Amino acid sequence: MKTKSFSLICALILAFSGAVFAQDDDSDEWISGGSESRSKPAASSSYDGGDDSEFANDADYAQAYARYKNEATSKAEINRQRTEGFSRAIMLGVRAQGGTNTFFGSNSDGWSLGWQAGGGLLVKMPLGIKDLFIVPELTFNFRQYRYEQKTDYGTNEASIDIMMFEIPIIVRYVLEDYNFYLGLGLNIGLKLTGSSEFDMGLDIGNDKHYENTIATSGVEVGGALDLGYMFSRYVHFNIRVVQCFTSLLNQTLVAQKEFMDSTFLTFYTTAGISIFF
Template identity: 55%
Template sequence: MKSRIAPFLAATFLAVFTPSFADEFDEFDNDNSAVSAGGSGSAEGTGYDGSQASEFADDEEYAAEYAQYKKEKTSKAEINRQRTEGFARSILLGVHANLGVNTLIGQDTDGWGLGFQGSAGVLVTLPLGVKNLNMVPELVFSYRHYSYATETDFGDDEASIDIMMFEIPLIVRYTFADYNFFVGLGLNLGLKLTGSSEFTQNLDMGDDETRTNTIPTTGFELGAALDIGYMLTRWVQVNIRAVQGFTNLLNPTLASGGEKKFADANFLTSYVQLGVSMLF
């Protein structure tokens, strides 16, 4: 009897519980397919570079996020480009040449008229951390010729001073970029390389007399400089510079042994020159 009941009970058990096991396996399969699909989507998301943006054209949230991404990426690239270009362009080297006129003002300078001068040198523009504001130091070699003429009771006197100078202008320049216009203000340092002078007395009655190197000049000069300029192009500039010296061009120590009429003179150099600069 027991041997008949056992197979019956086993068959009943399988009949009741087999459908539930099948449902569980179906759910497991469904879950796996979902995970597989999710994993595939995740992999694609990880490697997605936005090249198929049209796939999500109807997704407003995605479109907004993608547009913001592109904007930020473009902005960063543009900022980096501008920084690199700005750094390269902010420090510029250049060469320039100048021509101008000069004179001497101060004590006992009557008779000193207009002389002439020319110079050439190099310059560099250095940013000062403020937009459109630069320091522009220069190294310049210049030649100056000062001219003197006056009438006396016995005829007339003529004199000239010739100097080769090494000048270091230190100019702080502000550029009005919208107008291609700039102004600068600074100091002008001068070191004499060589100098000579000539003094001639033209007598109405008697022989003329010429004396050389009787107007001694000092070896150092300091003055103020004012620049006004215009940028013809990004690389070509023209400017007018006015310089007023503060120190005596005449060497007071040696002047007493030279021309007596200039023994107590105070020669302050003034000049105006027109220049052109080429930057690179």
């Protein structure tokens, strides 16, 4: 009897202790998670800043998202400003022009208004001072000068045709509030080709015709004045006045006696349209 009672008591103790150990294992897994749950990260979705997101009420996520958006916006704005600043700083354009010309200087009487036309490239660059720019150009310009003079024997007529490669270098001050600009600079002309004609008309007949007896020089230097209006950032209109300081007449090669003691200082005015890119 005592042996049976002792065996029954031992069996009850073993059964009770097994139940306790089983409960302890379940409690540990409930507290810290099982091995499977510990190794698998919680499912998450991206935060788009909206109120419907599961992270909308999470302050940490909201702050992180705000910082991300601010940094992304700042970078985009910086890139935009850099691009805009470069385009504002240096602009490439084309210019077409047309106008009239004549000569001033000693023994230049009789030279009336001629015409000219041309076009080329220009670059607008800042000088580091607000509203002040330098605008160099490369322009091909055709000019025709006209001459007519009454004499005791009849009427003399002449013309000079010349193709010039001109390099105006203009410093421009911009009045942005009024869309106007004023420019002042140097104009350098290099002759590409040139020809001349001289007709001596006699009242008694027997007119005479001479070609290439009015020789022209290869280099011309003068001052330039610009007055312009900006229709937009990309389209400008301007009037340019140029007065040359050096004579277009080549004294050593001129063969027409009427001009041997003359000085031909070119004066011309052109109207031009510039288009920038």
